[in-house]
Amino acid sequence: MILIFDSGVGGLSIAKEIRSRLPKAELHYLMDSAYFPYGIRDDAVLQQRIVQLCQLACEQLPVKLLVVACNTASTLALTALRAVLPIPVVGVVPAIKPAALHSKSGHIGLLATPATVSRSYTNGLIDNFAAHCQVSRLGTTALVELAEQWLSQPEPDESSFRQQLEQQLSPWLATQPQLDTVVLGCTHFPVLRPLLEKLWPGIHWIDSGAAIARRVEHLLLQQEHSGNGGLFLYRTGNGPVPAGLQRYWQNGDPCCWPNANWLLALDASNP
Known part of the structure; x- marks a missing residue:
């Protein structure tokens, strides 16, 4: 299981590249909609929030690898995430x-x-x-x-x-x-x-999408990728589900929005 994190829908471009290389991997996508856009937030506040969110997700889901699919989040929180999580953490930098x-x-x-x-x-x-x-x-x-x-x-x-x-x-x-x-x-x-x-x-x-997907594939080379894939989406806040998501995904993967009560701890924070 791979967890992909971003402030919004942008990381889906990374998710598509990962899906093309690992067609049977289960992808869980977490977007911090309540704090979007990250560009207007304080760096210190963002770093703390990103670490908290990803820790919560990794505690509740059997995640094998985390992809921080956001340049801002990668530069602010990658080191801190690697210090607190026992799984590989892959970040994004401009190509x-x-x-x-x-x-x-x-x-x-x-x-x-x-x-x-x-x-x-x-x-x-x-x-x-x-x-x-x-x-x-x-x-x-x-x-x-x-x-x-x-x-x-x-x-x-x-x-x-x-x-x-x-x-x-x-x-x-x-x-x-x-x-x-x-x-x-x-x-x-x-x-x-x-x-x-x-x-x-x-x-x-x-x-950077293809390079990130190759890195993920390399890190998970020894792990089993059985199953039917699937894209599971989570968001903070109460924003609408992106109506064009299935159109963008296109490959027939089942997309669903599971009930994610574990996010409520941070949803209560005012953006």
Whole structure:
């Protein structure tokens, strides 16, 4: 059993990659909807909450591995989670290294949240793996909201979403004519990748999902993955179930929302 944690629906992009490599693994997905978006929260408060939530989940579910499918949560709580949990914990970082290797022009972009593009760990990734490249950064929370909206609707108006993406990204991309590779540095952004590829087919959009799935497969190599898979979803707060989730998942996996009374301890906290 694999537990995947994120502030919202973005980590489902990681879950899809894991499912493609481990088709029979049981996936449990926990989204902290009550505190979404994480970008407006205090770091110290977030770190404590992330650790508490993941500990509660691991106490109540027979979890073999935890994936922190959120860049913000990974940078804030990965070390603390590894210190308190007796299972492997996999985090997410922007795919700077593969982007630098893929780019032919030597000019790559980093599209992430404002916090991620400015964090010291991001600077370290660029220094270590992309020092030979020109790296243009754009921090945005608008695309996080767009991804949530995309999965909140059973049949979203694609033209409307494409227009909003153009409004958000065209001014930035217009000033970067040599840019040929863009890192989707937030796990929400791959949800919108099909639209991005239609709008800007000349750009290679790259994320960490496949690399995370390979890492999970490696760590669980010796463990049994029998069963029928399944995607079990949990959320804090009282928000609506994303109406477009089954459309996004697509592969026929059963999706269900179990009764998760163990979350009530943190649901009582005011976001």
